[in-house]
Each structure stands twice: as structure tokens, then as C-alpha cells.
Amino acid sequence: MRIESGSCVLRPYHAADRERLAILANDMLISRNMTAMFPYPYTDDDADQWIRRCIKASRPWENLAVEVDGEYSGGIGLHRGSGEKHRVAQMGYWIEPSLWGRGIMTDAARAFTSYAFDTFPVDRLQATVFGWNAASARVLVKCGFVEEGRLRAAIARFGETTDELIFGLLRSDHEAAD
């Protein structure tokens, strides 16, 4: 499985991604914008566990590697809700800082939202963004997400507090835009 998306390719994780993941992900610029599931420091063990989990995961793939110029450079994925949230999936992503500002994550997220609605029985994709993360908010807006709410002072990460912004994209909006 391989999704070409302009500046990048989305594909399943390989064992060979472990080494670059351990180097690229160990970066405060990334961790401070991600949930605590993405630690700092990001150790070799963290990389190992993530790669094993992705490779073992049941299909269809919920997490994909982002490859730029043939190199593993980041990740994008979703987590499906359960119970009354079973028609909702939470989306997350990151890319190495040396590639920021080139439109790569916008390409990746556009391709991934289409993949997600084509592949999973969900009606809503959701993303939560820390208040200081204007770049991520902009990526979502460019992909058709709507800013739906702001939870004030809901995030405390590495000693700093900020708001949590909720973005949503409905299947119906996505289909209407196609």
C-alpha cells in the first residue's frame, strides 16, 4: 500500500524506520506540540515499541509513515473512538523540523483524510491542537477542518500552559468538497 501525495508518500511502517524515528522524534520542537504519548526524550526503546506496534497492528493501517525523497521523515495516523464515539477518529501527525513550511504535511493530511474516510466507517475526523501551534491549525484549515472550540488552559506541557483547540472534519463536508 502506497499513497502518493505531491511532496510525499504515505506508506506502512517498516522495521528499517526504527533508526531514523529514534533520531528524528527525539526533538523538543516536536514533543512540545504532541500529547504525552509522544515523550521527550524520545528513546530508542520508544522508537522500538512504536515500530513493533505499527507492524503488528491489524489491517487496515491506522498509522502510516510519511516519506519525503525516499526517506522516512514523519508520521500520520488516527485513533478510533469506542462506545458512543465509535464513528469518530482522532488524527495526529508530525514531520521533522528541517522540512517544515514546504507544504508537506498539508499534502500528507489531505491524502490521509481521503484514505481515512474511504477506509474506516467513521463520520468525523477530529484533531486537537495546542493553542501555540499555529502551523498545525493552518494545516487543518487548509484540509477543510473547521475550528469548533477552544478549551481554555486545558493543556500543560513541559511547564507551559495553553489552550486546546478542537478541529473537526465531517464525512459529509469532505464528500461535498470532492
Ligand SMILES: CC(C)(COP(=O)(O)OP(=O)(O)OC[C@H]1O[C@@H](n2cnc3c(N)ncnc32)[C@H](O)[C@@H]1OP(=O)(O)O)[C@@H](O)C(=O)NCCC(=O)NCCS
Ligand atoms: C505542524 C506541522 C505538522 C506542520 O507541518 P508542515 O509540513 O510545516 O506544514 P505545511 O508547510 O503544510 O503548512 C504549514 C502552514 O502553517 C503556516 N505557519 C507556520 N508557522 C506559522 C505560525 N507561527 N503562525 C501562523 N502560520 C504558520 C505556514 O505558513 C503554512 O501555511 P501556508 O501554506 O498558508 O503558508 C509541523 O510543524 C510539525 O510536525 N510540528 C510538530 C508536531 C506537531 O505540531 N504535530 C501536530 C500536532 S496537532
